Amino acid sequence: MNLPVSFNLNGVTRDVVLDDPRMTLLDLLRERLHLTGTKKGCDRGQCGACTVLLDGRRVNSCLTLAASCDGAEILTIEGLAKGAALHPMQAAFIAHDALQCGFCTPGQIMSAVGLLLEGQAGDDPERIREGMSGNLCRCGAYDGITAAVLEARHDLAAPDQAAA
Amino acid sequence: MKNFDYVRPATVTDAIAAAAAPGAVYLAGGTNLLDLMKGDVLRPSRVVDITRLPGLDAIESLPDGGVRIGALVRNAVLAHDADFAKRFPAVAEALLSGASPQLRNAATAGGNLLQRTRCAYFYDTASACNKRDPGAGCGARGGETRLAAILGWSEHCIATHPSDFCVSLLALDAVVEIAGKAGQREVPLEDFYALPGDTPQRETVLEPGELITAVRLPAEAAAFSAHARYLKIRDRTSYAFAVVAAAAALRMADNKIVEARLALGGVAAKPWRARAAEALLIGERPGREIFRHAAEAALTDAKPSGDNGVKIELAIRAAARALALAAAGTPARIPALPASPFAVPNGVLHV
Numbered sequence: 001m002n003l004p005v006s007f008n009l010n011g012v013t014r015d016v017v018l019d020d021p022r023m024t025l026l027d028l029l030r031e032r033l034h035l036t037g038t039k040k041g042c043d044r045g046q047c048g049a050c051t052v053l054l055d056g057r058r059v060n061s062c063l064t065l066a067a068s069c070d071g072a073e074i075l076t077i078e079g080l081a082k083g084a085a086l087h088p089m090q091a092a093f094i095a096h097d098a099l100q101c102g103f104c105t106p107g108q109i110m111s112a113v114g115l116l117l118e119g120q121a122g123d124d125p126e127r128i129r130e131g132m133s134g135n136l137c138r139c140g141a142y143d144g145i146t147a148a149v150l151e152a153r154h155d156l157a158a159p160d161q162a163a164a
Numbered sequence: 165m166k167n168f169d170y171v172r173p174a175t176v177t178d179a180i181a182a183a184a185a186p187g188a189v190y191l192a193g194g195t196n197l198l199d200l201m202k203g204d205v206l207r208p209s210r211v212v213d214i215t216r217l218p219g220l221d222a223i224e225s226l227p228d229g230g231v232r233i234g235a236l237v238r239n240a241v242l243a244h245d246a247d248f249a250k251r252f253p254a255v256a257e258a259l260l261s262g263a264s265p266q267l268r269n270a271a272t273a274g275g276n277l278l279q280r281t282r283c284a285y286f287y288d289t290a291s292a293c294n295k296r297d298p299g300a301g302c303g304a305r306g307g308e309t310r311l312a313a314i315l316g317w318s319e320h321c322i323a324t325h326p327s328d329f330c331v332s333l334l335a336l337d338a339v340v341e342i343a344g345k346a347g348q349r350e351v352p353l354e355d356f357y358a359l360p361g362d363t364p365q366r367e368t369v370l371e372p373g374e375l376i377t378a379v380r381l382p383a384e385a386a387a388f389s390a391h392a393r394y395l396k397i398r399d400r401t402s403y404a405f406a407v408v409a410a411a412a413a414l415r416m417a418d419n420k421i422v423e424a425r426l427a428l429g430g431v432a433a434k435p436w437r438a439r440a441a442e443a444l445l446i447g448e449r450p451g452r453e454i455f456r457h458a459a460e461a462a463l464t465d466a467k468p469s470g471d472n473g474v475k476i477e478l479a480i481r482a483a484a485r486a487l488a489l490a491a492a493g494t495p496a497r498i499p500a501l502p503a504s505p506f507a508v509p510n511g512v513l514h515v
Contacts, residue, residue: 003170021170021211024198044199048266057240057269063198064270067170068191068213111266118265120244126500126512133402134264 005070009033010079018066025069026050026061029076037077037106041136048135051107051114052076058114060134077106080113088155089113092148100139111135112149116156123150166207176217176343176375183212184345184373190214192236193270195263196279204289205280205296220274220377223248229383232341235274235376239329240265242273252381253494254392254411258332261396261503264403274376277330277340277356278368281323281433282311282405294320295364309470310407314479315463316432321364322469324430325357326405328503331429332394334437335411336385344374353379357434367433388413388425392494395486396429396503397478406430408479409503410486414450421445426462426487431479438462438483450491452484459483 003018016032026043029035029052038061041049045063052061053075080087089109092098099105111132121127128149129142137145173179183190187209191197200206214220220236223245231251233242239259242248249256263271283304285291291303304312304322312322330353338353351369358366370376391414398404409429415422424445426438441462448454459480466476485505499507506513 001169021168022165044202045195045267048264051266057238058266059270060195060266063195063267065170065191065194065198065211065213068172068194068215070172114269115265118240118244124500130402130500130502131265134266 003067005067007069007071008073009035010074010076016066021065021067023066024062025052025054025064025066025074028066028069029061035076035078038110039103039106041104041107046136047104047107048111049104049107051110051135053110053114053117056117058111075110077110080109087113089116089148089152092152092155093145096144096148096151097141098144098148099137099141104135104137104139108132108135108137108145112145112152115149116153121149123153125150165201166204166209168208169210170213171210172213172216174216174218176220176377179212179214179217180343180345180373180375182210183375185210186372188212188373190375192272192275193238193267195267195271196275200280200287203287205287214375226380226383229386231381233273233379233381235272235378237273239263239268239271239273239276243268249498251386251389252332252336252392253389253498254335254394254413254490255329255332255381257498257502258328258394258396258409258411260498261394261409262328273329273379276327277353277376277379278370279326280367282326283323284308284311286323294360295323295367298363298365304470306470309468309472310475311405311430312469312472313432314466314468314472314475315428315436316359316434317469318360318362318364320362321360321433323360323364323433325432325434326430327435328394328396328406328409328429331409331427331435332411333379333381334435335413335425335427336381336388338385339380339382340376341378341380342370342374343377344371348377350380353435354437360433364433387415387423390494391416391490393486393489394503395482395489395505397482397505401501401504401506408475408482410479410483412483412486412490414445414487414490416450416491419449421448421450421491424458424487426458426483428462428479428483431466431475436462440464441483445487450488452488455484455487455491456480458487 285303
């Protein structure tokens with residue numbers, strides 16, 4: 001069964017023919033398109049390592065069928081920086097040492113970007129922690145992650161970053 | 165995962181025709197279905213992707229004051245719809261207490277109604293399960309029963325329905341709109357689910373190929389908006405299924421209860437409406453004793469399905485506390501930890 005799928009990936013239109021309807025968006029990104037920044041952790045929607053933005057919403061790419069992404073707009077960790085300029089969330093994660101092993105980090109950053117787009121957490125660390133509860137960090141870098149999200153929120157709200 | 169045919173119909177009529185085939189399933193958010201397929205718990209031969217069906221993703225205010233929630237409305241979209249959350253705050257709080265932000269961005273209203281039990285013996289294909297394999301037996305009997313039922317269960321199945329959303333909907337007399345080959349019909353949510361009896365594989369009144377198109381809340385449901393809460397007791401503060409949960413809604417006048425609604429989650433194969441408890445509250449002034457009395461009435465018929473007798477007292481306390489929270493008034497904003505017993509008026513109690 002060949003399924004043609006067309007979508008916008010990190011700003012570029014991609015046309016792919018799926019030869020297996022079982023392929024998830026996560027496997028499509030990693031195995032076919034060789035974008036391995038999106039990580040496969042549990043592969044069951046529990047850890048958040050595979051988080052990407054799908055039509056502007058953060059989702060678990062492991063629980064998304066690639067075939068159902070026809071016509072979608074997808075943003076992965078590879079599409080976040082503008083050339084050599086890191087996205088403020090990436091810079092804030094580095095500034096706050098918000099990682100140890102780094103495996104969960106692409107998912108954490110994409111989830112954090114999604115969290116700010118949702119605009120529900122504000123400056124409340126408790127709401128940020130709850131809003132990041134779909135992303136597990138086995139190294140336990142949660143304090144740094146919360147601090148990074150708070151800082152990135154302010155950086156993104158600054159006038160010169162408003163378009164970032 | 166077993167291979168399947170993938171089809172993406174363009175109309176509801178085409179979808180119903182495509183899903184009438186044996187072994188066909190509908191795919192919406194996929195958060196539960198794909199998980200079950202990866203675990204080989206479900207092995208559909210055809211997946212009917214309904215995510216592009218037109219007209220099913222609206223939150224529609226009805227002329228009579230009710231609201232129609234399209235089957236494809238995402239959980240997060242509904243919970244964060246300012247008008248909806250203001251009129252039905254317990255529903256918004258229940259939604260935000262479930263799953264993770266990523267899952268709430270994908271999961272849909274219709275899919276939430278049809279999510280499968282989180283009973284570990286249903287998920288473990290090496291265990292006996294009458295739901296997964298009718299006649300095989302029930303591995304949960306005599307097993308781990310922390311998430312198992314205390315109401316309405318049978319020897320054949322002690323699984324619980326995992327939804328938070330449905331508990332709040334049931335308290336507010338939601339109605340399910342269904343499309344099928346024979347046309348449209350609607351069923352009160354209270355009549356939508358079946359208790360396990362000796363056919364636990366039959367979970368709802370849906371016939372093969374029938375599609376949930378919307379869930380409707382009546383205008384009267386908004387009359388509880390000033391006193392409506394959801395309380396969820398779980399093993400983790402976030403991102404965990406309910407051990408027990410309660411949706412409570414009151415209509416108050418002159419510090420007396422004019423009308424009460426109470427529904428429980430995590431206790432049965434379906435969200436559980438506690439009408440006897442509701443009746444006891446009419447005309448009463450809110451207080452610890454009357455709430456405890458009503459909560460006990462809600463659990464009168466409860467019995468352990470294993471080593472889970474603790475859930476009966478836990479459910480009584482959760483119901484009484486949910487009623488007390490509702491009486492205290494709906495907060496201006498849903499707490500940082502929605503539906504959590506650790507949420508207090510000015511923040512969070514940490515353990």
